[in-house]
Amino acid sequence: MVFITLFWKSAPPDVGVRHFWARFGVVMAVAVTLLMGVQPPAHSASVAYAASAATAQLTQLRAERTDDGVYLSAAVAFELPHVVEDALLKGIPLFFAIEVDIYRDRWYWMDQRVAGAARTIRLAYQPLTRRWRVNIGSGLIGGGSSGLRATFNQNYDTLPEALSAVQRVARWKVAELADVRTGNEHNLVFSFKLDLSQLPRPFQIGVAGQRDWNIAIESAQPLVLQTSRPAEPAKDTVSEGAK
Numbered sequence: 001m002v003f004i005t006l007f008w009k010s011a012p013p014d015v016g017v018r019h020f021w022a023r024f025g026v027v028m029a030v031a032v033t034l035l036m037g038v039q040p041p042a043h044s045a046s047v048a049y050a051a052s053a054a055t056a057q058l059t060q061l062r063a064e065r066t067d068d069g070v071y072l073s074a075a076v077a078f079e080l081p082h083v084v085e086d087a088l089l090k091g092i093p094l095f096f097a098i099e100v101d102i103y104r105d106r107w108y109w110m111d112q113r114v115a116g117a118a119r120t121i122r123l124a125y126q127p128l129t130r131r132w133r134v135n136i137g138s139g140l141i142g143g144g145s146s147g148l149r150a151t152f153n154q155n156y157d158t159l160p161e162a163l164s165a166v167q168r169v170a171r172w173k174v175a176e177l178a179d180v181r182t183g184n185e186h187n188l189v190f191s192f193k194l195d196l197s198q199l200p201r202p203f204q205i206g207v208a209g210q211r212d213w214n215i216a217i218e219s220a221q222p223l224v225l226q227t228s229r230p231a232e233p234a235k236d237t238v239s240e241g242a243k
Contacts (some may be wrong), residue, residue, distance in 0.1 A: 029175060056217040061190055065225040070175040072100060076167045076192045081212035091122035095198035096166055097140055100174045105185035114177035121166050129156045132162035186223040
């Protein structure tokens with residue numbers, strides 16, 4: 001008879017808990033096959049994390065290795081529902097949160113988080129000029145932060161132009177080369193969402209649970225690093241390190 005005991009010195013951290021339980025399920029499945037005398041398939045230790053169902057779609061995700069770090073490019077596709085656009089036209093800004101986490105694969109335990117980055121994008125309509133403004137700042141709002149510290153600001157004539165700036169990430173530095181060691185397998189988790197916690201309090205209560213306000217996508221996949229050539233376009237204006 002085989003006994004398997006999983007333990008930890010302290011409770012698993014919030015970051016990566018979903019991946020821990022996904023990996024836990026694989027370990028238990030392998031244990032069951034061993035108890036039944038069945039040889040598990042060679043890929044049993046590998047987990048493909050499913051992307052969560054969402055109203056947005058991830059249309060591009062590319063990671064590049066350069067001499068000074070790992071850079072990410074991504075594109076998210078979504079349309080603003082009428083009620084969300086109407087809120088913008090009434091002067092209520094929207095905040096979008098983007099997070100990237102890189103984990104070192106460990107089939108026997110929780111994946112180890114080795115790098116991560118985050119940014120917040122503010123989209124607002126300016127009634128006086130009838131123009132749209134996009135502000136991009138490093139990090140997430142909250143957790144002791146006093147607000148968005150924007151490092152990129154741009155005005156646009158139309159909403160589609162402004163949304164294009166919100167939906168695309170161009171060569172964003174998310175890790176140092178030392179964080180992603182050659183010879184190890186890594187997983188990349190990308191998440192994009194409309195941050196409802198930044199809406200005015202009355203709006204937060206009114207939109208809770210409404211599908212029109214659920215603009216979010218999360219995708220987890222093996223990290224595949226492309227090699228960047230020296231003559232590359234200028235990097236993303238916003239540059240931030242680990243969260």
